[in-house]
Amino acid sequence: MPDYIDVLAKDAMKSIKEGYYKTTTRVAASPKSLREAILRGKRNPIISEIKFASPSKGTIRENSALKTIAKDMEKGGSVGISILTEPKHFKGHVKFLTEVRNQVNIPILMKDIILSPEQIEFASRNGANVILLIQTLFDRGYCEEDVQSMIEQAHWKCLETLLEVHNENEFLTALKTNTDMIGINNRDLKTLKVNLEVTKRILNKHGAEGKVIVSESGINTPQDIRFLRNCGAQAFLVGTAIMKANNIEEKVKELVESP
16 A cells, blocks of 8 residues: 655656756765764764654744854754755755765765665765665555665766665665665554654664664654663664754754653
């Protein structure tokens, strides 16, 4: 039965065909490793996400002061910044990458519904250091090439990959790839509800086998960070809680520095 990721995939296919990711620009991205930043992190490695809207929350924050938001995330201690570039459901835009790249000195993750090498090329030319790949999209046949090929193409472009999974089977598949990081998304694709027990359930049954594990979705408080850290997650991608905060820098610090 189709769920929301099918909607996202079909709209992403339209965006690709419409030329949304075609660009003649080139913004140099100095080599910055998100994986190494996570492993070097002394406290809680937080990947702060710039996300102005989502299918589950609607508008989260008005699209303004993008550069200030990015700088505040960096000053708060984020190990990296995730930027939504998907335009139809998350109010993202491809230009956000270059605007933020010129403001911060930490790794940038291009977060989108990536189906095509064309999007990988776009990421490499516009200041990204990492791209998000979603295992479900490969399993459902939406991607133009298989997961290993897409990872290899990203690496050839000097991009790291965060391969997102939603269940145990996807996690086991991801372990067999040479992705740099695995993201466990706590969001149910059918209901859009989140449950941090997803990360716990997967990591309690399966070892990470040397992969860097990022827990995604539903993270709001230092208590959530402690819970997920105890489950075995090494980094935490946080979007809505940070974007809704009155003081973004202080919210990031709260999560980064919590014991």
